[in-house]
Amino acid sequence: MFKKIKQMTSLLAVVAVLFGFATESFAAKKSKTLKNTIKQGFVKCGVSQGLPGFSNADASGNWTGVDVDVCRAVAAAVLGDANKVKFTPLSAKERFTALTSGEIDVLSRNTTWTLSRDADIGLTFVGVNFYDGQGFMVRKNSGMTSVNDFKDGISACTNIGTTTELNMRDFFNSKGISYEPVAFEKADEVVAAYDAGRCDTYTTDKSGLAAQRTKMSNPDDHIVLPETISKEPLGPVVRQGDAVWEDIVRWSLNTMIEAEEYGINSGNADSLKTSDNPAVKRIVGAEGEMGAALGLDNDWSLRIIKQVGNYGESYKRNIADTGILPDRGPNEIWTNGGLLYTPPAR
């Protein structure tokens, strides 16, 4: 029976060769998104409208950031070139609709993984590329040094359409403090309003606070309070129902993290093809057939590491060296006491 199917598949493969479909593997055929991506020649990636360190465009339109690097990794794996990405800047409000409607295929936009988002609205989170938590920023000269200094009637600027709005309510309610939420659609407007003195505090994910602080007219006038009021695991999201594409995005991210764990980086990846460690050899594609299962060739992971780098390189380049959050904290590999722990690539 199985033999028969195998025979038929090979027969089909011959027919496919004759008709010129040979480049499409079984997985590629199964995944509409993968097929379309190869056809278009670029990965459709949804990012933020400008959050330094995560996804931010420079004056000439080049996108950089750890979220951007996830999409670049997918492009390197699928299309062989990390630059073949079309970035679509999205507001917090637009992001999920853009993904479910097919305007983008990967949403890598500092998005918190929650149960309702994962289960209810046709989305699937593929992993965590940044462990974050919500915090508060205040003006230094206000003398506030902790959330315990908050008093009734404090006004808090934030974004709409985020978990921030919900956490903020939980937090202030549990403290029994009345507050005035001022919620804007775009982050730039939140920053402008807080900077002008409209609000006493600005609340969002701590990484976001650190990044936005660099945009203020005088960054040194503001401090981020030490307390973290929520868990915010941020990660890339795909549409539900395309398991192959989901796997590709998940393992593109995992490859970056695992490469760092095994000390593989953009500089030494090629030379590690002859490593003694089979785990290392698997990651750089010198052993096993990891790519085939994903509908890709065997060099997909090597391309990610060579073109984008491992997670540590991406973090250093985008977040540490730009002065946003020099301390990696929970975003350190598990062997170094952090939370980054991926299933093994084997």
Place this chain on the structure above:
Amino acid sequence: MNAKFKKIIPQLLTLAFVALIFGFFSYNAQLNMENRGISFGYGFLSQESSFDVQFSLIEYDGSHSYFRAYLVGLLNTILVSVIGIIFATIIGVIVGIARLSSNLLINRAAAYYVEFFRNIPLLLQIFFWYFAALRALPLPEDAEPIFGVIFLTIKGLFIPAFVWNNLDIFIYSLLAAIISIIIIRSYSKKLRENEGKHLPVLYISLGLIVGLPLVSFIIGGVTLSFEIPELVQLAKTSFRFNGGLGLPPELIALTLALALYTATFIAECVRAGIQGVNKGQKEAAASIGLTPNQVLKLVIMPQALRIIIPPTTNQYLNLTKNSSLAAAIAYPDLVLVFAGTALMQTGRAIEIVSITMLTYLTLSVSISILMNWYNKKIAIKEK
């Protein structure tokens, strides 16, 4: 029979075509949602919303339902639209008449105002009023009181609040005054038409509207006191006002922008309306001895209104719809609260967008009906 049939056929076909298109889209949406594992339903409206809103006309916090959040947004949209329409109409009428002034300075000033404000995109104007004008406002602790009790600060406008005792009695007295004024007016009209006598309706009305509520204070047990906003310190350099009535700066900026923008169009409608009245009408009215005031009130305006009302209705509709730009400056209107936060938290895009569209449609149609009714009332009654 045949001719009748021929007439109906194209109409039926058109109807079938429209139904088909709607059917196709809803089927398509359903299929796509099923494929993507998205459920459909309006049940979420009764769920707890768990987000707070900055400014609400009804009692609301995150423990209320999404439907309540919808009402909050809707009322805020109506609030800013109504205030906007009132101010836009007042400014529009004044500027429209000013454009016809023989005084060159007034005339030119009005013309420049119209050309300036109607040619800059509204969103930019909203940003200007909110971000540029807001930055210029003082922090609460530096605010100079206006008349000793009003404070205009970067955190909003704080005015004394009325604290009523027996407010219902006061409202009844006001209602009684209004009803008696209506009765007296119709009585005086009858008197004028039948016996040619003039009653000083204006003075009687004024007396009633002031007198009756006054009586309610003296014998009705109504008392009124003011709660003056008080400066409260939140932290070393953070202050706010407590008590009194606080209007958020978002509301002020949005109203300003909407009113100033829409007023330019209304001004043009008013100008066109007045210019559209035949010059002979004015001269004829003057020649039978009417005073200039009476000419404007009894002859020009009733005719001009017929030209003014229909295009002004459009402007009212525009203003209402334009109020949805509020989302840009954090004014919690229907779009920000419901089509924004609620949509995001529930992920129910199709449901929420359809409700929002239907709501704006209802709002606009209501305004249209109201204005059409008024238009009919003042239209020429052919006898």
